[in-house]
Amino acid sequence: xxxxxxxxxxxxxxxxxxxxxxxxxxxxxxxxxxxxxxxxxxxxxxxxxxxxxxxxxxxxxxxxxxxxxxxxxxxxxxxxxxxxxxxxxxxxxxxxxxxxxxxxxxxxxxxxxxxxxxxxxxxxxxxxxxxxxxxxxxxxxxxxxxxxxxxxxxxxxxxxxxxxxxxxxxxxxxxxxxxxxxxxxxxxxxxxxxxxxxxxxxxxxxxxxxxxxxxxxxxxxxxxxxxxxxxxxxxxxx
Amino acid sequence: xxxxxxxxxxxxxxxxxxxxxxxxxxxxxxxxxxxxxxxxxxxxxxxxxxxxxxxxxxxxxxxxxxxxxxxxxxxxxxxxxxxxxxxxxxxxxxxxxxxxxxxxxxxxxxxxxxxxxxxxxxxxxxxxxxxxxxxxxxxxxxxxxxxxxxxxxxxxxxxxxxxxxxxxxxxxxxxxxxxxxxxxxxxxxxxxxxxxxxxxxxxxxxxxxxxxxxxxxxxxx
Numbered sequence: 001x002x003x004x005x006x007x008x009x010x011x012x013x014x015x016x017x018x019x020x021x022x023x024x025x026x027x028x029x030x031x032x033x034x035x036x037x038x039x040x041x042x043x044x045x046x047x048x049x050x051x052x053x054x055x056x057x058x059x060x061x062x063x064x065x066x067x068x069x070x071x072x073x074x075x076x077x078x079x080x081x082x083x084x085x086x087x088x089x090x091x092x093x094x095x096x097x098x099x100x101x102x103x104x105x106x107x108x109x110x111x112x113x114x115x116x117x118x119x120x121x122x123x124x125x126x127x128x129x130x131x132x133x134x135x136x137x138x139x140x141x142x143x144x145x146x147x148x149x150x151x152x153x154x155x156x157x158x159x160x161x162x163x164x165x166x167x168x169x170x171x172x173x174x175x176x177x178x179x180x181x182x183x184x185x186x187x188x189x190x191x192x193x194x195x196x197x198x199x200x201x202x203x204x205x206x207x208x209x210x211x212x213x214x215x216x217x218x219x220x221x222x223x224x225x226x227x228x229x230x231x232x233x234x235x236x237x238x
Numbered sequence: 239x240x241x242x243x244x245x246x247x248x249x250x251x252x253x254x255x256x257x258x259x260x261x262x263x264x265x266x267x268x269x270x271x272x273x274x275x276x277x278x279x280x281x282x283x284x285x286x287x288x289x290x291x292x293x294x295x296x297x298x299x300x301x302x303x304x305x306x307x308x309x310x311x312x313x314x315x316x317x318x319x320x321x322x323x324x325x326x327x328x329x330x331x332x333x334x335x336x337x338x339x340x341x342x343x344x345x346x347x348x349x350x351x352x353x354x355x356x357x358x359x360x361x362x363x364x365x366x367x368x369x370x371x372x373x374x375x376x377x378x379x380x381x382x383x384x385x386x387x388x389x390x391x392x393x394x395x396x397x398x399x400x401x402x403x404x405x406x407x408x409x410x411x412x413x414x415x416x417x418x419x420x421x422x423x424x425x426x427x428x429x430x431x432x433x434x435x436x437x438x439x440x441x442x443x444x445x446x447x448x449x450x451x452x453x454x455x456x457x458x459x
Contacts, residue, residue, distance in 0.1 A: 056306075056348020056391050059407045061357050065346070066405030076370075076386075078353030091405060095316065095346075097307025100329050125327075139301035140387045142327055154401040158317035158342075160310065191311055229357050 005208040012039075012187055014200035017127040019135065019184045021046045022207070024237070027085060027176040028183070029206045032149050035169040037201035038190040039148040040098050040124045043073060043081045044182040049137060051077045055094055055144035061225040065154065067092040067146060070222045072178075072229060079233040080226070081181045083219040085210075086174035089167050093147040095160060098124035099191040108198035121198055124188040131184045148173055149203075150190040162192035176210055176219075178233050248320040250337035250421045252278060252455050259454035263290075265447035266367055266436030268376035272297050273424045276457025279333070280421040281432075283340070283396045285448035287412030289435035290395040291349040291369045293388075294324060294332045297427035300384055302328045306345040306391040316401055318343040318393060324422070327390075332428050337421035340414045344399035346407065349373065349392050350437050359439045372433035394435075395420055397442060409442055 007026070011033070012018045022028055030039055045051035054076035058064075062071055069087040072080045104123040111121040124145075132141055149167035152160050189200050213220055213230065220230045254260070257280075263269045265288070273279050281290050296302035308325040310316045318324075320338040323331045348354075349369035356364050370389055377384035396414040401407055436447050 050386055054348065054354075054391075056346060057351070057354045057357070060347050060399075060409075061354065063407050063409075064405060065401040065407045074354075074357065076351065076353065076389075078351075078357045095307065095310060095401075097305070097311045100308075102329050139327065140303075142390075144305075144307050144391050153403055153405075154316055155403060156400075158315040158401075160314045160316060192314070225357050228361055231361065232353075232356060 007207050007209060009204065009206045012185065012203050012205060014202050015122040015188050017131045017184065017186045019131050019182065022177040022181045022183050024177050024180055025209060025212065026207055027174055027210045029172050029174045030148055031172040031204040032167045032169065032201065033204055034201050035167060037167060037187065037203050038150045038193065039203055040186045040188065041146045041148060042128060042143055042184050045075060045081070046180040046182040049135070049141065049182060051075045052141070052143050053081060059094060061229070062223060065094060067094060070218055072219050072226055073146070074229060078229065079236055080178040080229045082175040082177055083213065084173060085176045085219065086172070088171045089149060089173060091151040091166060092173060093150040093152045093190070095154070096147050096150065096152045096190055096192050098128065098145055099188050100125040103191055107196065111198070122188055124186045127186045127188065128184060135182060147190050152192060160192065162190060162194060164194070176213070179236070246319055246341050247339050248337045249339055250280065252421070254453060256455060257453040258456050261452050262449050263432060263434040263452060264449050265434055266372070267434055268372040269432040269434070269452065270376045270380050271430050273428050273430055273454060274457065275424050275427050277424050278336070278421055278455040279424060279430065280419050280453045281395055282417065282419040282451040282453070283414045284416060284450055286416040286418070287396060287414050287443050288448045288450055289397045289437065289443055290450055291433040291435050292393045292395055293373070293390065293431040295388070295429040296326060296330065296332065297429045300388055300429070302326045302330060303388065303390060304332060304393070309345060316346060318345055331425045333422040333424050335420060336423050340396055340418040340420060342398055342413060343420060344394040344397040345391070346401070347394050347397060347399040349433060350435065355439060363439065366438060367436040369433035369435050372436070373431060376431055409440070412442060
């Protein structure tokens with residue numbers, strides 16, 4: 001399928017980190033190449049990074065503990081950073097957080113760069129902090145993340161269970177930027193993934209130009225809260 | 239209406255008369271205070287169903303702070319109660335909950351802000367007092383170089399915010415009552431930042447914010 005609006009495409013390697021300022025008026029599609037990928041993601045207003053993704057505001061405005069098409073990702077300032085405009089998966093995880101060095105060593109053992117070169121074991125937390133450093137951000141800027149392609153189910157007693165097989169080969173999710181969004185992505189495994197092997201998966205990204213959300217845009221009209229979120233976001237650019 | 243098993247309720251042996259510090263936090267006011275390693279820290283819901291929005295920091299490194307996601311990931315459960323270790327963004331245990339007569343506390347719902355109130359209720363609600371303004375006021379007065387970057391996802395003590403197996407976040411009737419409390423032991427020196435929630439738009443506190451009490455006991459010998 002050839003889409004002339006695509007500006008560029010790229011593969012993000014397993015266990016790798018990637019960042020980009022996704023401009024208002026563009027969208028990014030994340031595609032799970034092999035199935036079973038996980039993409040940890042954090043977001044900032046590029047022009048003023050102290051405005052950043054706020055997970056609790058996002059969940060309580062929409063009464064959700066999962067992400068799919070029609071939902072939006074809020075900043076702490078009541079504005080919409082990104083809209084989820086398309087999704088073949090149906091469930092992306094907001095709860096599980098990221099792996100850290102201790103967890104990766106306990107689960108998969110250590111694998112140093114000296115011995116394993118670029119197949120050495122990485123963790124999402126340290127990888128986020130390194131990438132954040134490139135943009136002048138540090139540990140005090142770390143925020144709760146989304147895990148695209150993964151699913152964690154919560155039972156009546158609050159117990160969290162990772163659901164394997166949530167995303168298949170070719171599954172995708174598309175995020176439309178409603179602001180100029182510094183996004184940092186990492187493809188390490190989900191921290192609750194029971195797979196005992198270090199087997200992070202690659203993803204494909206495609207960035208394309210999109211039209212501005214219309215007055216009847218599915219995300220804008222999905223609930224009154226999101227309508228107000230779009231109003232506040234539009235006012236930021238006036 | 240959720241039902242909490244009474245087996246999860248654990249009382250503390252510490253009595254108020256032995257506390258080395260007691261303070262009433264009025265409705266809508268913040269409170270910031272250091273707690274030394276080994277000390278015990280209790281929050282009392284004096285009038286019932288009052289949201290106590292709380293953040294913790296390593297007292298010697300504010301970049302190492304309470305992390306809601308790390309805490310629920312570590313215990314594989316979204317509710318905080320007796321036995322919960324409050325985990326920092328660097329993977330350290332800041333405090334352990336040692337007693338809880340309420341049974342369940344939320345860490346997904348976050349703190350209210352002027353801006354989130356505009357989204358949730360009405361743009362005209364911007365002027366109404368909100369937790370994240372209280373947080374900012376407290377860290378400005380604290381004057382140790384903290385800023386909005388340090389206001390991260392918090393705990394809502396005494397709030398009941400269940401997640402359903404279908405992935406919905408719901409705000410249920412409170413399960414707290416007058417006199418219910420939660421008590422923690424500091425596992426390292428911590429800074430506590432509280433906003434005693436002023437929210438008037440949400441039935442969680444019966445539209446009536448009320449005072450709470452905090453108490454500190456010395457470390458056990």
